Amino acid sequence: MKIAKVLLALVIGIGLLVPQGLAKDVWEMAQSEAYGEKSGGMLGRGFLNAGTSPVDIFVQTVNKTKSGPPLIGTLTGMAGGLGCTALRAGSGIVDVALFWVPGFNGFPVSRSYDNCLEETPEAVPAPTQFVAQEPMSAPIVTTVTAPAPVAPVVDQEPVARPKRVVRKHSAYDYVKK
Numbered sequence: 001m002k003i004a005k006v007l008l009a010l011v012i013g014i015g016l017l018v019p020q021g022l023a024k025d026v027w028e029m030a031q032s033e034a035y036g037e038k039s040g041g042m043l044g045r046g047f048l049n050a051g052t053s054p055v056d057i058f059v060q061t062v063n064k065t066k067s068g069p070p071l072i073g074t075l076t077g078m079a080g081g082l083g084c085t086a087l088r089a090g091s092g093i094v095d096v097a098l099f100w101v102p103g104f105n106g107f108p109v110s111r112s113y114d115n116c117l118e119e120t121p122e123a124v125p126a127p128t129q130f131v132a133q134e135p136m137s138a139p140i141v142t143t144v145t146a147p148a149p150v151a152p153v154v155d156q157e158p159v160a161r162p163k164r165v166v167r168k169h170s171a172y173d174y175v176k177k
Contacts, residue, residue, distance in 0.1 A: 024041070027041070027111060028041070029041025029042075029044070029045075030044075030105055030108065031108070038099075038105060039099045042095045042106050043096060043099040045108070046091075046096035046099060046106070047092065047096060048092070049088045049091050049092030049095065049109065050088075050092030050093055050095075050096065051092070052113075053085045053086075053089035053092065054085055056084035056085045056113050056116060057078065057084075058081070059114060060077045060081035062077070063077060064080065065077055083116075084109075084113075084115075087109055087116050091106065091109045094106055094107060
């Protein structure tokens with residue numbers, strides 16, 4: 001009877017997390033500042049990473065075998081896959097064990113099974129536009145006048161911020177070909 005109560009509590013707990021899990025991506029939820037969203041996202045991401053960690057071995061072995069010499073590519077793919085499996089499983093275990101800690105968002109690994117060390121896209125501020133100025137040949141004299149009074153604006157809509165450019169880095173950007 002005691003086991004049935006524990007299983008019922010587990011099913012109810014998971015059932016309460018399902019609507020949150022369907023609302024957003026677990027990687028986005030795990031990085032959230034809101035505690036309820038973060039804890040559900042970290043728990044989901046942790047189970048997902050821990051459960052699917054062996055996939056790294058197969059994906060990287062096959063990809064390296066196709067791209068490189070057969071024996072060397074297989075061995076390097078298997079070694080990289082084993083390393084990424086350990087990293088992904090460790091990240092998943094940490095997420096599941098520490099999802100309840102406020103302010104801690106875990107150690108996320110890449111979503112891609114091709115390369116677990118691939119950096120996640122980071123926000124890069126949009127470049128500003130510079131206007132080229134011609135060199136001044138003679139001094140410019142300006143007259144300063146007082147500005148006209150402006151009536152206060154009520155219910156003004158917020159000013160749209162410029163969109164942030166997301167730049168994605170890859171490990172291959174730094175390797176000389």
